[in-house]
Amino acid sequence: MKAITTLSRYFSTGKQLQVLVSSIQPPKFVPQIAAFTEDLCARILNQYPDIKTLEKLHCKVLTDDYLRWNSSLGIKLMRAYSACGEPGITRHIFDEITDKNVVFFNVMIRSYVNNHLYRDAFLVYKTMSSQGFDPDMYTCVCVLKASSGSDSLWVGLQVHSAILKFGMDSNLFVGNGLVAMYGKCKCLKEARQVFDEMPRRDVVSWNSMVAGYAQNERFNEALDLCREMEGSKLKPNACTMASLLPAAANTSSDNVFYVKEMFMKLAKTSVISWNVMIAVYVNNTMPKEAMDLYLQMDANGIEPDVVSIVSVLPACGDLSAVTQGRGIHEYAKRKKLIPNLLLENALIDMYAKCGCLRDARAVFDQMQFRDIVSWTSMISAYGMCGQGHDAVAVFAKMQNSGLSPDSIAFVSVLAACSHAGLLDEGRYYFNLMSEYGITPKLEHFACMVDLLGRAGNIDEAYGIIRHMHLEPNERVWGALLSACRVYSNMNIGLLAADQLFQLVPEQSGYYVLLSNIYAKAGRWQDVAAIRSILQRKGLKKIPGISNVELNDHVHTFLAGDQFHPQSKEIYEELDVLVGKMKEFGYMPETDSALHDVEEEDKECHLAVHSEKLAIAFAIINTKPGTPIRVTKNLRVCGDCHVGAKLISKITKREIVIRDTHRFHHFHDGACSCGDYW
DNA sequence: CTAGGGTTAG
Numbered sequence: 001m002k003a004i005t006t007l008s009r010y011f012s013t014g015k016q017l018q019v020l021v022s023s024i025q026p027p028k029f030v031p032q033i034a035a036f037t038e039d040l041c042a043r044i045l046n047q048y049p050d051i052k053t054l055e056k057l058h059c060k061v062l063t064d065d066y067l068r069w070n071s072s073l074g075i076k077l078m079r080a081y082s083a084c085g086e087p088g089i090t091r092h093i094f095d096e097i098t099d100k101n102v103v104f105f106n107v108m109i110r111s112y113v114n115n116h117l118y119r120d121a122f123l124v125y126k127t128m129s130s131q132g133f134d135p136d137m138y139t140c141v142c143v144l145k146a147s148s149g150s151d152s153l154w155v156g157l158q159v160h161s162a163i164l165k166f167g168m169d170s171n172l173f174v175g176n177g178l179v180a181m182y183g184k185c186k187c188l189k190e191a192r193q194v195f196d197e198m199p200r201r202d203v204v205s206w207n208s209m210v211a212g213y214a215q216n217e218r219f220n221e222a223l224d225l226c227r228e229m230e231g232s233k234l235k236p237n238a239c240t241m242a243s244l245l246p247a248a249a250n251t252s253s254d255n256v257f258y259v260k261e262m263f264m265k266l267a268k269t270s271v272i273s274w275n276v277m278i279a280v281y282v283n284n285t286m287p288k289e290a291m292d293l294y295l296q297m298d299a300n301g302i303e304p305d306v307v308s309i310v311s312v313l314p315a316c317g318d319l320s321a322v323t324q325g326r327g328i329h330e331y332a333k334r335k336k337l338i339p340n341l342l343l344e345n346a347l348i349d350m351y352a353k354c355g356c357l358r359d360a361r362a363v364f365d366q367m368q369f370r371d372i373v374s375w376t377s378m379i380s381a382y383g384m385c386g387q388g389h390d391a392v393a394v395f396a397k398m399q400n401s402g403l404s405p406d407s408i409a410f411v412s413v414l415a416a417c418s419h420a421g422l423l424d425e426g427r428y429y430f431n432l433m434s435e436y437g438i439t440p441k442l443e444h445f446a447c448m449v450d451l452l453g454r455a456g457n458i459d460e461a462y463g464i465i466r467h468m469h470l471e472p473n474e475r476v477w478g479a480l481l482s483a484c485r486v487y488s489n490m491n492i493g494l495l496a497a498d499q500l501f502q503l504v505p506e507q508s509g510y511y512v513l514l515s516n517i518y519a520k521a522g523r524w525q526d527v528a529a530i531r532s533i534l535q536r537k538g539l540k541k542i543p544g545i546s547n548v549e550l551n552d553h554v555h556t557f558l559a560g561d562q563f564h565p566q567s568k569e570i571y572e573e574l575d576v577l578v579g580k581m582k583e584f585g586y587m588p589e590t591d592s593a594l595h596d597v598e599e600e601d602k603e604c605h606l607a608v609h610s611e612k613l614a615i616a617f618a619i620i621n622t623k624p625g626t627p628i629r630v631t632k633n634l635r636v637c638g639d640c641h642v643g644a645k646l647i648s649k650i651t652k653r654e655i656v657i658r659d660t661h662r663f664h665h666f667h668d669g670a671c672s673c674g675d676y677w
Numbered sequence: 678c679t680a681g682g683g684t685t686a687g
Contacts, residue, residue: 079678106678138678145679173679180680204680211680242681275682310683345684373685380686411686443687450687475687661687 045076051084071097075107082111087120100131106138113142118150125159135162137171144177153185176204183212203234211243219247219255226262236262238273245276249283256284271297271305278311287315288554291324306337313346317353319547319554320631320658325350326359327552345373352381355629355656355663372398372406380412385663386673388420395429407438414447418454419662421676426451440468446475453483454676462492474503478510485513485520493517508539545633546610548618557613566617573616574608581646588639609640611657619651627654635659641677645669 044057058077061070074097081089090111097104105128112121125143128135135143140163147156160178168174175198182191191212198205206229213222222244226236241262248259263277274297281290294312297304304312309332316325329347332338344367351360360381367374375398382391395413398405405413410433417426430448433440440448445468452461461480465472477499484493497514504510511530518526544559557564564570578586611632618628636644636659648655649669657664665672 103678110678141679171679176679202679207680237681239681245682270682272682279682305682307683314684340683342684347684349685371684376685378685383686406685408686415686446687479687 041073042076045073045080048080048083051086054080054084071099071104075103078104078107078111082107082114085115087111087115087117091120100133102128102133102136102139105133106136106142109139109142109146113146113149116149118146118152118155121146122152122155134166137168137174140168141173141177144174144181148177148181148184151185153187156181156185170199172198172200172202172205176202176208179205179208179212183208183215186216188212188216188218203237203239206234207237207239207243210240211246214244214247217247219244219251222247223255223258226258236266238266238270238276241266241273241276245279245283248280251284253284256280256286268300268302271302271308274302275305275307275311278308278315282311282315282318285318287318288556290315291319291321291554304331306332306340306343309337310342310346313343313350317350318631319549320354320629320656321547321549321554322351322354322356322629323549323552324554325354339368341367341369341371341374345371345377348374348377348381352377352384353631353658355385355658355665357381357385357387370401370403372403372409375401375403376406376409376412379409379416383412383416383419383662384658385665386419386676388416388422388425391416391420392422392425404436405438407441407444410438411443411447414444414451418447418451419673419677421455423451423455423457442470442473442476445470445472446479449476450479450483453480454486456483456487458483458487458489458492462495472499474500474507477503481510481513485516488517488520490517490521506537506539508534508541511539512541542634544610546614547631548614549629550618550621555614555617557610557617559610560608561610561613564613564617566620569620570613570616571608573620574612577616577619577647577650580650581643584646584649586642586646609637611636611640612643615644615647615655619647619653625652627656629656629658631658633660635661636664636677641671641675645671 041057041061044053049057054077061073061077074093078090078093081087081093090108094100094104094108105124109121109124112118112124122143125135125139125146128139140159143159144156147153147159156178159181163169163174163178169178175194178194179191179198182188182194191209195201195205195209206225210222210225210229213219213225226240226244229236229240241259244259244262248255259280260277263273266273268274274293278290278293281287281293290312294304294308294315297308309328313325313328316322316328325347332343332347337343344363347363348360351357351363360378364370364374364378375394379391379394379398382388382394391413395405395409398409410429413429414426417423417429426448430440430444433444445464448464449461452458452464458480461483465476465480477496481493481496481500483489484496493514497510500507500510511534515527515530518524518530546557547554548557549555555564561567611630614630615628618626618630622628636657640657641664644655644657644664644666646669647653648666652668655666657666662677663672664677
């Protein structure tokens with residue numbers, strides 16, 4: 001009751017109370033204390049007041065001999081506190097009530113469930129029977145949600161047996177709850193059995209079953225069920241789409257198309273279906289589609305809400321569309337959606353991915369509350385820019401703030417050390433993990449291999465792989481192979497490549513890496529052999545794609561692209577640039593040709609890597625001195641890196657390229673990575 | 678007093 005005692009000062013005079021009442025009440029209810037009746041209290045409580053108002057009201061109820069014993073008000077008070085995220089106070093009220101009935105138990109359980117305190121919810125459920133109360137269907141639905149929420153099959157099974165015992169298994173809501181519970185607990189057979197045996201099914205039943213399949217990576221069965229649902233009289237709704245969402249990440253274009261079809265068929269009045277569609281695009285590396293859809297919302301009379309924004313911001317980051325991102329940030333401010341933890345976290349990441357470190361930091365500094373995601377985003381923001389010392393400093397500050405780093409925070413700080421070549425710090429953090437009870441996983445090993453290998457300690461990196469207790473995966477070997485390419489280590493490079501060809505025989509990138517190693521050693525026969533392997537397997541190099549934003553619009557370029565309306569001018573500009581670059585001693589660097597091209601084509605193709613096209617395009621279309629921001633889906637090749645340095649000098653432009661690993665900030669002929677990448 | 682949409686790494 002701490003909250004209540006501290007509140008008594010609010011009621012030292014009747015005047016403050018009048019202010020309170022008149023602020024909530026329509027004017028016709030004269031703000032007199034006498035009017036502070038059960039009916040008035042109930043009206044206020046039903047509107048879910050904020051915590052301050054609620055505490056004042058509660059205090060008034062407690063001091064009123066009549067109201068304080070009113071059980072209906074007790075229920076409403078409990079619910080209101082729960083809605084304010086104060087289940088502890090709800091519990092206090094619950095404990096004070098002497099003549100409980102099953103509704104009090106239900107409200108108490110629901111309060112815990114809604115605040116994610118599933119264990120407490122279940123404990124209350126267990127005490128019911130000892131106090132002589134049988135659960136009803138509301139109890140069961142709620143405790144089923146507790147078991148779903150905590151993935152606790154054991155609890156769910158106990159509830160199911162109670163449901164059978166009390167004969168509630170034919171109830172629609174109970175059945176829906178069971179389907180959801182079994183689905184979340186990975187018991188699809190049981191979920192399906194309940195679903196099939198339900199005497200009556202509604203949309204919720206179908207959606208719950210769809211969600212069950214989708215959560216367990218069985219997208220095809222989820223889709224089949226959607227089709228079956230359409231075959232019956234029921235129509236999929238926004239919730240059906242939402243149920244599909246967990247399975248609609250990194251999926252086939254066919255599956256994305258199915259979800260899109262479903263979206264098109266819906267009456268697009270629900271903001272949720274828009275948000276789900278945006279999320280599906282984002283989760284399937286289709287950021288442009290995500291952004292376009294977001295922009296169409298307005299024209300369709302749908303006001304983007306905070307979830308829309310949080311969903312679309314990663315797409316802005318992916319595209320380096322900082323103008324769009326800023327616009328969305330402004331919109332969020334205008335709509336007073338800030339402060340909001342998830343939104344602020346998404347903003348940090350968006351600005352960081354657009355290379356606007358200062359904006360990211362500004363958002364971070366202005367936050368009222370920061371969680372592990374906020375700190376981790378900031379750490380990787382510095383890491384991506386190669387500012388390893390800043391990343392390490394933020395990590396230390398996070399520790400001082402009392403937050404325990406999690407597994408992802410360690411990945412971020414290790415990656416930051418790797419990009420900046422901070423060997424000792426990286427080793428320190430790797431060892432620090434155990435102090436937080438975190439066992440290194442493959443991603444941490446991959447970071448360590450990258451850190452050591454990039455610094456030239458290839459033997460040590462290989463040693464880590466040999467001694468690790470996990471089976472190394474693609475990323476681990478890939479980090480080693482990359483290092484071998486940088487340092488031309490043929491022996492270990494061959495070992496790593498061999499592993500990679502077994503693990504992911506269809507990934508052309510690793511063949512290209514190995515062929516780069518051969519090329520550097522002048523082993524042209526082996527280079528040719530790899531090329532013929534690629535041809536025989538029918539493997540194509542992933543095409544390089546670069547994005548650049550101009551006037552709120554993102555332009556995309558492919559390597560060798562000739563489809564852009566300004567294509568001719570772009571190539572002319574490139575010719576001029578290359579001419580000037582050669583005056584600075586520029587020589588096309590053929591060994592870093594990551595593209596699978598014939599020898600004689602090399603110089604020609606190098607000139608048209610997608611980032612070069614994007615840069616030339618930006619130079620033509622923006623005023624002198626405007627910074628150029630490009631994102632790319634592959635790593636920058638050595639030739640483009642040299643090229644970008646020179647272009648930054650020649651044109652006196654800042655050029656920021658984000659590749660799959662980090663930022664390269666080119667200024668006056670130098671890169672922020674210090675050529676360490 | 679039944680479902681369902683959001684942020685961080687590599």
